[in-house]
Amino acid sequence: MDKKAITIDEVKQYWGKKNIPQQWYSKRTPFTLPWFNELAYKRYKIYYEYIKNEMEFEYHRGEDVLEIGCGIGTDSVEYAKYGANVTATDLGPDQVMLTKLNFNLRNLPYKEVREANVEALPFKDGTFDLVVCLGVIHHTPDTQKAVNEMFRVLKPDGKAIVTVYARGWKHYIKRCFIHGILRGKWFRYGLDWQKVYNEVTEVHGGTPKTAIFTKREVQKLFHQFPTLEITKHRMGEFFDYRPYNTVKLPRWVNNLFALFDLGAMFGDQRLIKAQKAYFPKEASLFDVWFKHY
Numbered sequence: 271m272d273k274k275a276i277t278i279d280e281v282k283q284y285w286g287k288k289n290i291p292q293q294w295y296s297k298r299t300p301f302t303l304p305w306f307n308e309l310a311y312k313r314y315k316i317y318y319e320y321i322k323n324e325m326e327f328e329y330h331r332g333e334d335v336l337e338i339g340c341g342i343g344t345d346s347v348e349y350a351k352y353g354a355n356v357t358a359t360d361l362g363p364d365q366v367m368l369t370k371l372n373f374n375l376r377n378l379p380y381k382e383v384r385e386a387n388v389e390a391l392p393f394k395d396g397t398f399d400l401v402v403c404l405g406v407i408h409h410t411p412d413t414q415k416a417v418n419e420m421f422r423v424l425k426p427d428g429k430a431i432v433t434v435y436a437r438g439w440k441h442y443i444k445r446c447f448i449h450g451i452l453r454g455k456w457f458r459y460g461l462d463w464q465k466v467y468n469e470v471t472e473v474h475g476g477t478p479k480t481a482i483f484t485k486r487e488v489q490k491l492f493h494q495f496p497t498l499e500i501t502k503h504r505m506g507e508f509f510d511y512r513p514y515n516t517v518k519l520p521r522w523v524n525n526l527f528a529l530f531d532l533g534a535m536f537g538d539q540r541l542i543k544a545q546k547a548y549f550p551k552e553a554s555l556f557d558v559w560f561k562h563y
């Protein structure tokens with residue numbers, strides 16, 4: 271982690287305006303419905319295909335759902351489309367404004383869209399059935415505080431779905447080898463890998479903090495949750511992530527990745543599904559064959 275303590279204000283400053291994620295996926299007129307539609311389409315079809323399968327959008331009708339770090343609100347909108355009572359929050363006023371606009375252009379109802387810091391959520395204990403938080407807690411100064419807050423605001427049988435960066439192919443090849451070693455950033459930063467990560471992650475780089483977590487670190491962060499499932503995803507169907515200049519890998523390469531499930535081993539995102547109550551693990555094949563029959 272950073273040796274110099276970073277502040278929430280620095281994080282808030284960074285994530286406004288040009289750094290609000292997803293906005294560069296579309297060349298259509300910004301802030302219109304076709305713009306939001308294209309951003310959603312590309313998020314679920316190109317950049318983060320696994321999200322559509324894993325976020326359980328259609329399974330939380332009538333439930334109280336909280337999104338933390340909602341960005342432009344694409345995922346919040348998706349839960350609302352399927353009838354959830356959505357509260358969306360983000361640190362920044364720009365993100366709150368864009369998320370409201372995203373809902374309003376679709377005439378979709380929401381419970382509340384407001385500014386909030388994940389480390390001090392302005393909600394009572396046990397308020398939500400589902401808390402979702404994608405790509406946020408690795409940027410906040412105190413990640414453990416963020417996880418504790420999610421646990422606190424969940425109902426006793428509630429669930430959190432969270433993503434953080436993982437040490438996958440992108441981490442070792444792009445961040446460590448290309449930027450750290452070949453381009454000499456690790457040496458320039460006095461052998462401090464954290465400074466390299468801060469500089470080279472995100473489209474415009476230069477984040478106040480970007481942590482990359484191992485599975486063990488995630489288990490430690492979520493230790494309060496009795497039911498925990500951690501998986502890895504996303505090989506990245508593209509190598510060049512500059513705005514408007516994405517180079518997709520040929521379809522056969524992606525199919526090959528999928529065939530061998532390489533995302534589970536080398537994916538750059540860690541997906542965490544954490545439940546506040548204890549649910550026994552699914553039976554093993556052994557149980558099914560030798561105990562069930």
Ligand SMILES: C[S@@+](CC[C@H](N)C(=O)[O-])C[C@H]1O[C@@H](n2cnc3c(N)ncnc32)[C@H](O)[C@@H]1O
Pocket residue numbers: 278281282285286290291292338339340341342359360361362365386387388389403404405406409410411
């Ligand atoms: C990488 S973006 C992810 C946005 C969105 N969830 C997505 O997947 O596109 C990180 C977002 O988290 C927000 N964020 C960062 N630190 C936060 C904090 N402490 N509390 C709430 N939101 C935070 C930023 O303002 C930014 O909108």
